[in-house]
Amino acid sequence: MTTALHPASGTSLISALQAALSAGQVISHPDELVVYECDGFTIPRARPLAVVFPTSTQQVVAAVNVCRKHNVSIVPRGSGTGLAGGIVPVTPGVQISTARMNKILEIDLRNRFALVEAGVCNLALSTAVANSPFHYAPDPSSQRASTIGGNVATNAGGLHTLKYGVTVNHTLGVEIVLSDGSVHTVGGPQGAGAQIGPDLTGLLCGTEGTLGIITKVWCRLTPKPTAFRTALAIFDDTQKACQSVADIIAAGIIPAALEMMDGTMVGIVEQAFHLGFPKNAQAVLVLEVDGPDLGLDEDLAQIESICKKNGADFQGGSDPKRRADLWSARKRAFGAIGRASPSYCTQDACVPRSKLPEVLAKIAEICARHRLRATNVFHAGDGNVHPILMYDEADESQVRAALAASGEILRYCISIGGTLTGEHGVGIEKLPYMRDMFDPASLASMHKIRHALVGDTDAMNPFKTLPREDINIDLLHPQRKVPQ
Amino acid sequence: MTIAPAQLPKRPATTDELAAAIAAASQSSTQIRLTGSNSLPLTRFDPERPIQDISTLRVKNVLDHAIPDMAITVHAGITLEALQRHLAWHDQWLPVDPPIIANPPGRTPNHRTLGGLIATNSLGPLRFGSPGGSGVGDWRLLIMGMKWIDASGTLIKGGGRTMKNVAGYNTPRLMIGACGSLGAIAEITLRTFARPQDERCAIFFCTSAEQAENLLAEILTSTTTPAYVQAIGARTFAGNPLQLPSPTRGIAVVAGFLDRPPSCAAQITAIRELPAAAGIESIAQTAAQAGRLRLWMTTEPSVETLGSPEGLGFRLHALSSQISPLIAALEVAAKNENAGTWLVAEAASGVLRGAIASPRARDLLQNCIAEHAPGARILLTQNRPVENPAESPSLIARLKAEMDPQHAFGLSPSLL
Numbered sequence: 001m002t003t004a005l006h007p008a009s010g011t012s013l014i015s016a017l018q019a020a021l022s023a024g025q026v027i028s029h030p031d032e033l034v035v036y037e038c039d040g041f042t043i044p045r046a047r048p049l050a051v052v053f054p055t056s057t058q059q060v061v062a063a064v065n066v067c068r069k070h071n072v073s074i075v076p077r078g079s080g081t082g083l084a085g086g087i088v089p090v091t092p093g094v095q096i097s098t099a100r101m102n103k104i105l106e107i108d109l110r111n112r113f114a115l116v117e118a119g120v121c122n123l124a125l126s127t128a129v130a131n132s133p134f135h136y137a138p139d140p141s142s143q144r145a146s147t148i149g150g151n152v153a154t155n156a157g158g159l160h161t162l163k164y165g166v167t168v169n170h171t172l173g174v175e176i177v178l179s180d181g182s183v184h185t186v187g188g189p190q191g192a193g194a195q196i197g198p199d200l201t202g203l204l205c206g207t208e209g210t211l212g213i214i215t216k217v218w219c220r221l222t223p224k225p226t227a228f229r230t231a232l233a234i235f236d237d238t239q240k241a242c243q244s245v246a247d248i249i250a251a252g253i254i255p256a257a258l259e260m261m262d263g264t265m266v267g268i269v270e271q272a273f274h275l276g277f278p279k280n281a282q283a284v285l286v287l288e289v290d291g292p293d294l295g296l297d298e299d300l301a302q303i304e305s306i307c308k309k310n311g312a313d314f315q316g317g318s319d320p321k322r323r324a325d326l327w328s329a330r331k332r333a334f335g336a337i338g339r340a341s342p343s344y345c346t347q348d349a350c351v352p353r354s355k356l357p358e359v360l361a362k363i364a365e366i367c368a369r370h371r372l373r374a375t376n377v378f379h380a381g382d383g384n385v386h387p388i389l390m391y392d393e394a395d396e397s398q399v400r401a402a403l404a405a406s407g408e409i410l411r412y413c414i415s416i417g418g419t420l421t422g423e424h425g426v427g428i429e430k431l432p433y434m435r436d437m438f439d440p441a442s443l444a445s446m447h448k449i450r451h452a453l454v455g456d457t458d459a460m461n462p463f464k465t466l467p468r469e470d471i472n473i474d475l476l477h478p479q480r481k482v483p484q
Numbered sequence: 485m486t487i488a489p490a491q492l493p494k495r496p497a498t499t500d501e502l503a504a505a506i507a508a509a510s511q512s513s514t515q516i517r518l519t520g521s522n523s524l525p526l527t528r529f530d531p532e533r534p535i536q537d538i539s540t541l542r543v544k545n546v547l548d549h550a551i552p553d554m555a556i557t558v559h560a561g562i563t564l565e566a567l568q569r570h571l572a573w574h575d576q577w578l579p580v581d582p583p584i585i586a587n588p589p590g591r592t593p594n595h596r597t598l599g600g601l602i603a604t605n606s607l608g609p610l611r612f613g614s615p616g617g618s619g620v621g622d623w624r625l626l627i628m629g630m631k632w633i634d635a636s637g638t639l640i641k642g643g644g645r646t647m648k649n650v651a652g653y654n655t656p657r658l659m660i661g662a663c664g665s666l667g668a669i670a671e672i673t674l675r676t677f678a679r680p681q682d683e684r685c686a687i688f689f690c691t692s693a694e695q696a697e698n699l700l701a702e703i704l705t706s707t708t709t710p711a712y713v714q715a716i717g718a719r720t721f722a723g724n725p726l727q728l729p730s731p732t733r734g735i736a737v738v739a740g741f742l743d744r745p746p747s748c749a750a751q752i753t754a755i756r757e758l759p760a761a762a763g764i765e766s767i768a769q770t771a772a773q774a775g776r777l778r779l780w781m782t783t784e785p786s787v788e789t790l791g792s793p794e795g796l797g798f799r800l801h802a803l804s805s806q807i808s809p810l811i812a813a814l815e816v817a818a819k820n821e822n823a824g825t826w827l828v829a830e831a832a833s834g835v836l837r838g839a840i841a842s843p844r845a846r847d848l849l850q851n852c853i854a855e856h857a858p859g860a861r862i863l864l865t866q867n868r869p870v871e872n873p874a875e876s877p878s879l880i881a882r883l884k885a886e887m888d889p890q891h892a893f894g895l896s897p898s899l900l
Binding site for chain 1: 526550551552553554555575576604605607611622623624625634638639640641642644645646647648649650651652653654655657658659660661662663665666677678679701704705706707708709743744746747750751754799801802803804805830833834835859861863864869876878879880882883885886887896897
């Protein structure tokens, strides 16, 4: 059975939400709801019944109770920067946004933690401790906009996860509101690193709002590295760049970041930021080692040797301006793609790093077969590929080609020991491929966890993350709004 | 699959046999007690129901080692020693140093199985952040994927073999610390690391809790990247394996580094030059001595460690800043009772392992926590869990009811 995404409304629901919060905290006019129809994955769109903006855990509970009473589903939302359609309401639903829960409640530098409300922007926490030796290490490309609660819900990654880990490695505890309105605290300032009992905080990270609404987060603060060496390795062949990545990892070096752009992306970035990349470059690695100053030159020399052995033109150094330019360009690379294509979708498979050469070759072959332009900018050190498939959203055949090619890429990555998503999450986008990744028993165990915390209802972000037998999501619903 | 009780493979040698043994026991309403090296049995069982011991000691193979990808897949029954020996051939290692269980004596952490270490969330000083001084070093970072067996004997896959993975719920994290109460760990895929070329530590003999806390605060905000930072009561340090002299009072602070030799040396110099280190007697130790000291510091003490028939061994988790005042207060309280103490803390992580040889030990501990470490959680006493759940017990109860409704695996310490 296929269930299409819906439009719906309900005046008594809106009134109840306004009574529980305030009129200014509820959006329900259709014109205002348009921007809440999708996240960064723009193909599936559906309008929520309303969007509410609580400012406290108590207000989240009040909104949850109203939704339960009116039998509508809840869709937790941070700032809507997700990339897998996780905030698209599949059934009549209300988005509960934590965006206005944006207070940093406590910073304890001595004990290396901060307690924040879920809607605090990722970058705001590092900014708040900028004058100290610490920072909040997870740095997804969306960090200027994405919320920490959203980062926890998706277990967001970033550029520096190779050495410092992903969001779950920096989450000490959370406060969560379940669909029955109950509030639970798991973990806390000490974290779960020494606890005896299941690691519930770890479990909740990455569950994409399907188990509850995260309202507070205890974040680990990490010492800022004090010395860096940043390098650019330019290759005339993508495979040689991939081989260099594999060789660096195999040498036991843990760079803070090891990022790759293919030739198409190099051209796009160069056109946008004028960093002096050679026009004939087929791939570049942007990499960084950090830590105590002593030893970094040795690490960099070893990396240079590896890259040069694979034919690279290597430029390394410690110039802070050059470093800032390179990372700024890398983080803004996705934004620059708009110069090349009106629409694009980004895939997110992760593979063993030694498989990168064959994966990139396969991506090129699949996209060529589907007559799609594609480019790659990705976390090479993690093996986390982000093929960017470019299409024109006004042409449905191109949209379908992009989805078909995405599916082939993901299935190929799974077949060689990879995973269908490294950091974006499953949302509704990747539901069809979960059965390629997990057998029925493993999926059933996840459903048991969901059943334990949510029960039999479809109350909390239903039909996301875990595939169900009774529904398929039609990502190309005819009512999808196509931008003019 | 039905297996007659007499045919139950009590010592299975493969993942399939392990699953079959669990399925058979589950079908006969028998409780399943998973045993690895049996070093730290924490799960509680219904005494009215039969218990079937199922050992993982023969399920102990290296299944796959992707050497260039720095990833290894092993059976849960492999001992830490066997795993580290295998990795050493490839100049790799797993940066964990779990506690020595003092009772029964003679056990070293290397005899413990990997599945048991994960199930009991056993880690030591390197928990603070050994991989590259990243400030993170727990099982969450090390485990990439897992196969575990549910109460029906079905093999479940969670996570994978990649550095990052957010496909579905990460069920392996639910197995960390669950003490086998939600499922049996069968196979684990781990991230491995290049073996550090050197280990060095500096030992500071602080004469007061205030001095120790000031030093700890500066070390932890310095530009150095210690792999471990420990605090040890002076009377405990008197028994150090290096036979270093110990002051009669105060706290010994130990900061250790795993890196290239020049980097280790430079960082040792850097922390000895911290303002808070001025005036504090200190000594540096090179690799062999630092390693011996680190191993000794993992001891999970019981009163038997102190040669006493009475008292209490314990493990607690506090904030890092509470550790020095707590150690000092416990030292004073015990000394007033003429009681011996063992007090060794992972100061940076806030984990204190201790023992007090006094019949009033429990009261002394509670009083000192109330005054100096409010919010601290006692995790173990006498190597047994206490009724002080770290996580929301109602959520764990709901998960238990769904995942193991017949309580085939016994109860998690969090549900005692």
